[in-house]
Amino acid sequence: MFQDLFIHTLLISYIIVMLLTFGLLLTWVERKQAAIMSDRIGANRAYLRLPFTQIKLIWWGLFHGIADGLKMLLKEDFKPRAHDPLIYTLAPWVMFVPVLLVFAVIPFGGSLSPAALFPGSETVAQWFGDKSYPLQIAALDAGLLVLFAFGGLTIIGAMLAGWSSNNKFSLLGAVRAGAQMISYELVLGLAIVGLILIYGTVNLVAIVEQQSAILWGFLPAWGIFLQPFAALLFLVAAQAESQRIPFDLPEAESELVAGFFTEYSAMKMGLFMFAQFIEIVVIAAIFTTLFLGGYNLPFMSDQGFVFPGGVEWNLPHWAVILTQISVFWTKVFLVCGFLVLVRWTLPRLRYDQLIQFAWRILLPLTLINLLVTAIVVFAMQY
Amino acid sequence: MYHTPYKRKKYWNKAEMNLWEKSYLPEVVRGLSLTSGVFLRNLWRWMRGRKGALTVYYPEERRPDYAAHNRGKHILTQRANGKPQCIACNLCATVCPAQVIEIEAAFDAEDPAHPKYPAHFAIDYARCIFCGMCVEACPEDAIRMLSEVPNLPRGSRHIWLHKEELLQWSPRRDVAKSSS
Ligand code: SF4
Ligand code: SF4
Numbered sequence: 001m002f003q004d005l006f007i008h009t010l011l012i013s014y015i016i017v018m019l020l021t022f023g024l025l026l027t028w029v030e031r032k033q034a035a036i037m038s039d040r041i042g043a044n045r046a047y048l049r050l051p052f053t054q055i056k057l058i059w060w061g062l063f064h065g066i067a068d069g070l071k072m073l074l075k076e077d078f079k080p081r082a083h084d085p086l087i088y089t090l091a092p093w094v095m096f097v098p099v100l101l102v103f104a105v106i107p108f109g110g111s112l113s114p115a116a117l118f119p120g121s122e123t124v125a126q127w128f129g130d131k132s133y134p135l136q137i138a139a140l141d142a143g144l145l146v147l148f149a150f151g152g153l154t155i156i157g158a159m160l161a162g163w164s165s166n167n168k169f170s171l172l173g174a175v176r177a178g179a180q181m182i183s184y185e186l187v188l189g190l191a192i193v194g195l196i197l198i199y200g201t202v203n204l205v206a207i208v209e210q211q212s213a214i215l216w217g218f219l220p221a222w223g224i225f226l227q228p229f230a231a232l233l234f235l236v237a238a239q240a241e242s243q244r245i246p247f248d249l250p251e252a253e254s255e256l257v258a259g260f261f262t263e264y265s266a267m268k269m270g271l272f273m274f275a276q277f278i279e280i281v282v283i284a285a286i287f288t289t290l291f292l293g294g295y296n297l298p299f300m301s302d303q304g305f306v307f308p309g310g311v312e313w314n315l316p317h318w319a320v321i322l323t324q325i326s327v328f329w330t331k332v333f334l335v336c337g338f339l340v341l342v343r344w345t346l347p348r349l350r351y352d353q354l355i356q357f358a359w360r361i362l363l364p365l366t367l368i369n370l371l372v373t374a375i376v377v378f379a380m381q382y
Numbered sequence: 383m384y385h386t387p388y389k390r391k392k393y394w395n396k397a398e399m400n401l402w403e404k405s406y407l408p409e410v411v412r413g414l415s416l417t418s419g420v421f422l423r424n425l426w427r428w429m430r431g432r433k434g435a436l437t438v439y440y441p442e443e444r445r446p447d448y449a450a451h452n453r454g455k456h457i458l459t460q461r462a463n464g465k466p467q468c469i470a471c472n473l474c475a476t477v478c479p480a481q482v483i484e485i486e487a488a489f490d491a492e493d494p495a496h497p498k499y500p501a502h503f504a505i506d507y508a509r510c511i512f513c514g515m516c517v518e519a520c521p522e523d524a525i526r527m528l529s530e531v532p533n534l535p536r537g538s539r540h541i542w543l544h545k546e547e548l549l550q551w552s553p554r555r556d557v558a559k560s561s562s
Binding site for chain 2: 033041342344346
């Protein structure tokens with residue numbers, strides 16, 4: 001009982017800290033990567049001075065995120081005169097909380113058994129017995145469905161924000177956000193269905209474990225090799241879901257000021273921005289889990305490695321846990337980097353092109369992908 | 383009133399795209415590989431301790447090749463006897479869009495030809511936008527701008543440079559007027 005509580009509290013605080021840090025770090029990565037991509041230097045003037053010395057820590061502008069956060073905290077919290085107070089204050093949280101909640105079902109490591117982690121210790125063995133915990137906040141069988149259910153909630157935040165601000169730009173942004181997110185949510189969901197057909201489960205841990213198998217004797221059985229097309233569609237739709245540049249119509253600066261959060265200032269605006277950055281992390285985590293073998297290295301499972309050709313290499317429990325956690329975050333980081341690259345490379349679509357792209361191109365493509373997958377899966381069963 | 387159907391405007395230089403480019407995806411891949419190539423090249427330069435950017439990092443770095451007509455630092459020109467040519471007419475301070483010139487006029491009984499002179503003349507370099515309008519406004523050709531950029535102290539909201547520095551930076555005498 002208490003040991004469960006202890007472990008779960010630990011996991012929850014770990015994930016929250018990790019997500020917030022990652023979100024903050026991503027603002028830095030985005031700035032620096034964009035700068036380096038375009039032959040610039042990037043933000044690097046903010047510094048921390050060690051007290052009582054003249055030593056300034058600049059660290060390649062790493063403190064700019066903190067400076068931004070401080071600035072947003074200290075700014076005046078301006079509200080439009082005719083706003084709807086309750087919904088207006090609620091909206092950023094309705095946007096922010098589901099993004100965090102989505103992460104509850106994503107496994108970021110295999111199963112942790114404390115007794116095996118400290119083999120020499122009597123107390124640990126007594127306390128935990130032979131219990132093992134999946135490294136995941138909520139081990140739900142319907143993980144994938146929960147993920148989409150919570151992911152769909154962010155749209156409510158956007159709509160509420162746009163409606164309660166009593167501003168035409170906000171309202172237009174909210175309408176655009178609504179139309180866009182519904183369209184692309186559909187594509188996102190359908191792109192995944194093929195994967196569910198192949199794996200035969202919506203339990204994320206089971207999906208990850210199936211991906212440590214070997215395909216045709218040499219390839220790791222990652223989702224991206226099983227469903228390359230779905231992976232591509234998923235990435236496109238996910239970029240649209242997070243409303244970033246090729247699809248940033250809801251907050252198109254040149255037309256709508258800042259879209260649905262035009263009237264927000266100070267930390268409320270910061271929450272929207274931060275929710276967006278964390279959403280990228282979450283999308284990267286989902287992509288990693290579904291298509292890139294999750295927390296496992298190629299050919300790796302909870303016991304160790306099984307290489308093609310049948311060579312086995314068993315690892316101690318602590319090494320497996322450490323590798324899995326670091327591999328997971330590394331993969332997430334790389335996918336984030338790719339998403340940032342896309343954001344700073346591609347030009348923006350027009351709004352009608354955006355909706356046409358979803359309904360006329362992406363949706364038929366996902367349906368074709370689903371059909372082909374279904375036929376192949378059916379043919380392989382008989 | 384009759385209604386004409388909307389005709390799409392024809393551009394003389396309409397972009398011609400072949401099928402490969404119209405299919406969009408290959409061009410997206412090409413763009414991504416281009417930007418990621420630049421990214422990796424610059425990152426590799428930074429990692430070897432070299433500079434992977436085109437930005438010149440003023441004031442830590444200077445370009446050696448400022449154009450001859452670059453508007454850098456101001457100078458006040460001098461008469462033959464070392465007196466500033468400025469007659470404290472305040473035209474430059476009036477025209478300055480950033481409002482950063484401060485002049486205090488004084489009376490010089492010794493020089494009946496130019497009795498008015500600036501006892502105090504200062505430019506705030508933290509706010510100057512280097513537009514050059516002060517130079518254009520001056521009726522006496524008393525203020526000019528050199529092509530090199532100033533060497534400024536850092537870390538302050540105001541960087542006032544006074545008559546002494548402005549005269550000393552490059553005390554060029556105006557040959558045409560040196561007789562008077
Ligand atoms: S260059 Fe422009 S801004 Fe600077 S002092 Fe002259 S008029 Fe003012
Ligand atoms: S610098 Fe020229 S414009 Fe300015 S006060 Fe002196 S004489 Fe007048």
